[in-house]
Amino acid sequence: MSDFPATLSARAGGMLRAPRKSALFAAMAALICLVGVAQSWSLALAILNLCLISAIMTLGVNIQWGYAGLFNAGVMGFAALGGLAGVLVSMPPVRPAWQAGGAGVVLALAAALVTIVAAVLVHRRIRQRGYRKLAVALVVVAGCFAARALFDPAVRAIEAVDPSVTGYLGGFGLPIVFSWFVGGALAAGAAWGAGKISLGLRADYLAIATLGISEIIVAFLKYEEWLSRGVKNVFGLPRPVPYEVDLQNAVWFQEWAATLGVSQVDLSSIVVKLCYAALFALVLVVLMWLSEAALRAPWGRMMRAIRDNETAAEAMGKDVTARHLQVFVLGSAVIGIAGAMLATLDGQFTPTTYHPLRFTFLIWVMVIVGGSGNNWGAVLGGFVVWYFWVEAEPMGLWLMDFITSPLAPDNPVRSHLMESAAHMRLVVMGLVLLLVLRFAPRGLIPEERR
C-alpha cells in the first residue's frame, strides 16, 4: 500500500491553508488596530502584549495537549512559578533578613534533602516489606520534625525584618530577563514531579494531580511570606525596558514628541509598551521556531504516533510514559516562561491574582479554539481569545444596556443585569469551548497532516 495520494492531498491542503492562516492573522491584527483607533493605541498595545504572553502559554499547553493528548489542569500553578522566578531573580537581596534567618532556612532545606535521601536509602536497603514501609515512614516523620525545628524560628526571624517593606529574603538582584529561564526551569521541575506520579496511570489522574499541584503552588506562594512576601505582594520588579518618567525627562525624547506632535506622556507609554512587545515577540518567534522544528523532526512524528495510537506505539517498543513525561515537562517549562514574562510586564507579583478560571481554563479555550496540534493555531487562539476576553466586558455592558433599554434606569431587573454582565463572559467562554469542540473540533487552524 502506498500513502502517496495522502501525501499529495496533504500538500495541496497545506497550500490551500496558507492563505487562510495569513488571512486569520491579518484579521487579528486589524482587530487590534481597531482598538487603537476606537479606544487608544496604548490600550491596543497593552492588549497586544498580553496576547503575546497568552500565545506563549497556549503554545506550552498545545505541546502537552496537541502533541501528546495530555490534559494539564494546573496551568495556573506553573505560570505562578514563573512569577515567583521574577521575584527571586530580579529583586535585590534583603541582607538583614539573610542574616536573621538565611542560615536557618538553608539548613532546613538541607535537612529536608537529607531526609529524602535517607528515605530512599532506607527504602533500598531494607528488604522485608512491612518493616520497610514503617522504617521509611519513621525517617520521613523524623526528618519533618527536624526540618520544622530549624525552619520555624528562621521564618519568624525573616518575617520580622521590616515587615511592611521586606520581611522576606529577597532575590538575587539580577536582570529580570534571566527570570524567564529560571521560571521555565522551576515549572519544569514541578511538572517533572507531578508527571512522575500521575503519568502512566489514566489520563484523568494527570488532570486531577495537576489541578492539585497548582492549588498547592498558589497556596504556597500566598502563605510563605519569607519567600515572596505572600499576599503582601512584591511590587516594583525591575524592568527590562526604560521607565516612562526617564523617557519624559530625556531631551531627545521631548524633541521627538514635539516633532510627532503628541503628548510626552502618551508617547512614552506607547514606546515602553512597544519595547515589551518587541521582547515578547522575540521570545514567541524563538519558541515557535523550536516547536515547529520539533514537530517536523522524527521526535514530533513519534509523539503524534503515540498520541494517535498508544497501544501500537507501545507494541513497537516506544516508552510511552517516558515520552509523555518529556513532553509534559517541556510544555510546562514554556508555561513557566510565559508566567515569568507576565510578572515582568506587570512589574509586580501578586499571588491572589492567580485564579484557575483565568489561568488554567481560559488557556484551554485558547488551545481548543485555535486548533489543537497546530502551533500557529495555538498562537492565534491565544490572540483571539485574549482579545475577546478583554473586550467582552465593554461589549457585554453595551449589549446589556441595549437589551434592557426599554426598562427604566432604576428598574431592579435592569440594575441586576447590568451588574452581572461581567459574569456573562464566563458563560460565553464556556459556550465557545463547547461549540468549537462539538462543531469545529479542529479549531481555527487545523492540525496539518504531515
Next chain:
Amino acid sequence: MEDVVNAVVLVTNFLVVPATAYGCQLALGALGVTLVYGVLRFSNFAHGEIMAFGAMVTILVTWLLQSWGVGFGPLPTALLALPAGMAVTAGLCLLMDRWVFRFYRRSKAPPVMLLVVSVGLMFVINGLIRFVIGPADRVFTDGTRFLLTVREFKALTGLSEGLAIKTTQTLSVVVAVVLVAALFWFLERTRTGKSMRAFSDNEDLALLSGVSPEKVVAVTWLIVGALAAVAGTLYGLDKSFKPFTFLSLLLPIFAAAIVGGLGNPLGAIVGGFVVAFSEVFLTYPYRKFLAYLGPEDWRPDGLVQFLSTDYKFAVSFVILVVVLLVKPTGVFSGKSS
C-alpha cells in the same frame, strides 16, 4: 482524670464533630463523582459547579419560602427547599447530558475528551451562578443554630471544656445517612440499580444482557444531580454559600473518590471521611490538648500544629499522591489502573 476528659471533649468539639459533618458533605460530593466515573467513565470537572448550582436553587427557593412567611420551626427553611433544589439540579444534569455529553458518548470519544467538555460546562455553570445570584458570600441558615451549646454542655457536665453541636452539622449527618442508605438500597435491591452496577462493571456484557444504556445514563444523572444539590446545600448551610469555594472543593472531592477507588460508591464514602478527618486533624493546633494531658502548669512552646490551615487543601493532595503511588486503584479497588 478530669484533664483527660477535658482533652477528649476538646478534641471532640474542635475535631470530631466538624470533621464528621465535613466528611458527610465530601462523601456526598465524592459519590456523585464516582457514579459518573463508574457509568460514564470520565472525571467530571463540572461536579463542583453542579453542587454550587444545587445550593443556589435551594437558596432561591428558601428566600421565596421565607418571603411567604413559611418556616420549618427549629430546622433551617432550606431543608424544605432542598427537594426543589434536587429536582432542578437533576434536570440540569439531564439537559447537560442531552445537549453535551451524549454526542461524545455516542461517538465513543476518549474519556479525556469528555473531561475537557466538562471543563467547558464548568465555565458555563459558574458564569450562570454568578450571573443569577452574584459572587457574594451568602449565609442562608435559619432556625435554631445549636442543638447543644457550650454553656448547656458545661452546665450539664461541670467540665471546663465545652462541646457545641450545630444544627447544620447534625443535619449534614442525618441527611447524608438517609440518602446513602436510600442509594445503597437502590443499587443493591432494585432492578434498575442492579443494571446500573452491571453497566458500570462491564458495559459490553450489560449491553449483551439487554440493559438500555440511555436509561442507565439518565438514571445516573438524576441521582448525581440530586446528590450534588444536597452536598452543595449542606456545605453551604454549614459554612456559607460562596460560588468560588466550590471550584476548590473539587480537589478534596476527587481525592476522596480516588482514595476509595473511582467508580466504587462505598469507597467514595470512606474516602470522604478519610480526607475530612486528615484535613481537620493535621491542621489543628494541639497545644491546649497536650497541655491537658501533660503535667500541671506545663504548656508546649509552639502551637503544635502539623500544617497551617492555609494548607488544608495540600492534605487532600498528599493523600491523593500517596494513593496514586501506593495503590492507584484505590483502597477499595475501583475500576481504573
Next chain:
Amino acid sequence: MSFLVGEELTGGYGGPDILQGCAIAAERGEITVVVGPNGAGKSTAMRALFGMLNLRSGTVHLDGEDITALAPQARAHKGMGFVPQTDNVFRSMTVQENLEMGAFVRDDDISETLDEVYGLFPALKDKRRQPAGELSGGQRQQVAIGRALMNRPRALMLDEPSAGVSPIVTRELFERIVDIARSGVAVLIVEQNARQALELADKGYVLVQGRNRFTGTGETLLGNPEVRKSFLGG
C-alpha cells in the same frame, strides 16, 4: 433451513475483511463447533452472528426470520445468548446477581430457571453470595454460561469456553454444554482446543482465512487426515 444460519458473511472491524464469505449453521439440540488456526476469523464469525460487527454482505437468519439488521440487544430479546471469551462476568456482583442480570429482559418469574442453572452447576449455588470476580476460572466460566442460560436462549454461542481453564474442568464444562444442547438449544462453540471440542460436536466447521475449508460431523473431521495433519497436530 437450519435454526441459526449465517450465509456469505463478509466484513471486519473497519480494516480489511476478516470474514470472506463464510457460512455457518447450527441446529437445535445439536452442538456445532467452529475450529481453525489463529486469525482464521472464528470469533469474528460468531460476533457477526450476534450482530456485533458491521457486515458488508451476508445474512443471518434465526428460526427462518431475517435478523441481519438487528442490534445485539434485540437479538438477545429474540432468544440468542452469547458468552464472550473474556470479561464474561460482572466481577463486582455476586453470582446470583450475575444470573439475575442474565434474565434482565425477562418480566416473568425467573426462580425456575435459576433452579435449573443451579441444578446444572451445583457449585454455583454454594457460592451464590460471593462476587463473581473472586471465583476460580472454571467457576467463572460456569457463571458466564449460566448468565446466558437465564434468558432461556434458543441459540447459545460460546466463544472459547475452555480458555484459561484446566483440562479436567474443561471436560466437565463440555459435559454440561452437551446437557444444554440436549435440552433443545442450538449450541455454537468456537474453540482453540480443536480435538476435545470436535469429539462432542454433531457438526464441525474448519475456517481458514475467513472461508469455510472443511465441513462435516465431528467424527468425519477428526478422521480426515488432512484436518488432523493441519489443525490437530497429527
